[in-house]
Amino acid sequence: MNTPNGTKQPAPLAVVTVTYNPGRHLPALVESLGTATQRPTLLVCADNGSTDGVAQQLAEQHEDVVYLPTGGNIGYGPAINEAARALAARRAAGEIDADYFLVVNPDVEFTAGSIDHLITCAEASSRAGAVGPRIEEADGSAYPSAREVPNLVTGIGHAVLYPFWPGNPFSTAYKAGEDLSRRREAGWLSGSCLLVRWEAFDAIGGFDERYFMYFEDIDFGDRLTRAGWENIFTPDAVIAHDQGHSAKKYSAVTVPAHHNSAYRFQADRHPYWWQAPVRAVLWAGLKGRALLMRLLGRG
Template structure:
């Protein structure tokens, strides 16, 4: 197995997604990496089967559902410190040929790049906006309030970076669904912030890397397909509040101190209301889909 990079993925009853992840991985690089599966409590047997079927796969039980970032940190801890790069990816990613080698080549071109992310497509071929700006309080609020009802509003367009060309370039942050990380930079900032159970941990990571003088680089010549949100869509009553809680944490961390306490209180109240509205809307859509079925 290679000493250049290793792969970490986090599972939670990921089923066939994990099978396809491992099936398509060999074509993504000429090297054979160590793969760490950090399992957050699967009950489907898929992680155990993957370890049995693949010599380069190691299964690590995290001891419970500790969240995405915490599980990644647990997986990274299993990898020898001499391994230069860690490829973090969701188990519902499918790899395009040469994708990882393209990211590694870009890492040589950008020696100050701490994270590098590929072009991410959805199953229907739609390009997912995975390379974005770090939101500030104003743009983040505008996107949160108007994004669902006015998709072309200026705050959402700026946050999603929709107008940007598909060119290799530094960005504010990259989607944690597939991310090549320079191990030295990742360790230097303490890895993912495990306080984020789910969502926004990649925004926080990219922002902290940038504040530490590193770059986050989008590499569209590498591509993967991501069957995103297969867990989120099944449990909106849990996932949507988790998303809003992470949004509050991100903004509260960047607006500390007693003088900004009223701002944080207003932000918490506004996000709580928005979360309830979003859950109700998602549940209505679920019921309508069930009725059609």
């Protein structure tokens, strides 16, 4: 496709969002894409069984929006992988950008130029496997979206104590290195908005589909690092995120999923038979946390 001045227009950047009754958020995301990049985009709604009809309606109204039913509520990472597989033919045919694609939650709104800033950051390093933006909450504060990968001790301490004692030393250690003022490498980046290099995605096999939700972005970032890629945070790109609205609405599902994913992440990294006691302590601690949260009415 050529622009009016005769130059060739770049192939659309694929943008993948996982939808589950997204309501008012998805139209706002679609609208914000128009100013977020000078490139054309193709928004793929990997739908996990929505009943509100919003994703289908937007796909009917916009040529650059695709409705892709996944067949049920298969989880966040699996839905992204499903969209990536569905895009393979378009990618091979040059119908979408062959270098990058964007993963984004449906409750995100982009600021002007934010996607272009992500791409510029990725192009500055050939080993950038994923690039994440500054994520701002409704009150304008920055969400700590670029962190170090938790080890066993800090992971357990943070998971068990943070809801009841936010200032505990384990959570303080877990949140160390949350500098959001400069471009830098991180252990992992929030999956709520992530520019991903196709080559890196293919190299590690995409998201681990054993994670229904939560920790799939930590696992993804950790596996990128282990494979020699970089996770880069850039404050030049800014998005707004209605953080956690779905989690609060479906807490009966999301709270157990969080605990199960936390266990899987650490258990995978302590897989040997002689580490069985470690896995047992981890499992017991997370189950105890879940019970305590239920008793206190926190999900």
